[in-house]
Amino acid sequence: MSFQQITSSLAGGFLENCRLFIETLLFSIPLGLIISFGSRSKFKPLSLLVKIFVWCIRGTPLMLQLFVVFYVPGLVFGIPMRNRMLAALVAFIINYSCYFSEIFRGGIESISNGQYEAGYVLGLTKTQIFFKVVLLQVIKRIVPPMANEIITLVKDTSLARVIAVSEILMSAERFAGKGLIWPLFYTGVFFLLFSGVLTLLFGYIEKKLDYFKS
Numbered sequence: 162m163s164f165q166q167i168t169s170s171l172a173g174g175f176l177e178n179c180r181l182f183i184e185t186l187l188f189s190i191p192l193g194l195i196i197s198f199g200s201r202s203k204f205k206p207l208s209l210l211v212k213i214f215v216w217c218i219r220g221t222p223l224m225l226q227l228f229v230v231f232y233v234p235g236l237v238f239g240i241p242m243r244n245r246m247l248a249a250l251v252a253f254i255i256n257y258s259c260y261f262s263e264i265f266r267g268g269i270e271s272i273s274n275g276q277y278e279a280g281y282v283l284g285l286t287k288t289q290i291f292f293k294v295v296l297l298q299v300i301k302r303i304v305p306p307m308a309n310e311i312i313t314l315v316k317d318t319s320l321a322r323v324i325a326v327s328e329i330l331m332s333a334e335r336f337a338g339k340g341l342i343w344p345l346f347y348t349g350v351f352f353l354l355f356s357g358v359l360t361l362l363f364g365y366i367e368k369k370l371d372y373f374k375s
Contacts, residue, residue, distance in 0.1 A: 174332030193261030268303040308363035
């Protein structure tokens with residue numbers, strides 16, 4: 162096969178990586194914020210339950226979670242998971258929402274109580290203080306750790322191949338089965354370019370948020 166044909170095949174596989182990346186972000190970021198509220202809840206049973214759940218997800222490999230989501234419904238409930246991409250999405254969303262929740266929690270707790278007190282003095286409600294005073298400052302503080310996790314997500318999408326999602330590494334492995342090894346290394350170019358674009362994007366976002374100085 163020609164270089165162009167192999168590139169086209171790998172690019173088709175990388176579209177699956179991109180789909181998994183985008184959809185994971187769309188759902189895991191808001192879910193992570195909700196989980197962070199749960200872990201900070203003053204209702205102790207809820208906060209304890211959420212913290213245990215986050216601990217379990219962060220303490221076990223994503224690959225294992227992929228196997229659990231894909232195989233357990235069929236083994237335990239007799240309802241096999243037939244959509245492999247859906248199984249990968251569920252596992253990735255749960256995994257990354259827990260990581261994001263800890264970043265959100267740390268960002269929220271880093272805001273001094275004086276910010277809240279000033280909002281109360283101005284007659285703002287707790288919700289108004291959060292969205293008008295606290296949230297933008299939190300965003301400024303969490304951009305670097307969020308950028309790190311999001312760039313890690315780009316690379317982690319390759320794990321979806323363990324449940325036979327046809328992403329870029331699986332496409333490259335097919336060529337390896339035919340005696341062509343170099344496409345496996347060539348996949349690194351796709352990840353490097355995507356990660357490079359994200360690095361530039363987050364650098365731009367950090368500069369735009371520089372007006373929030375502690």
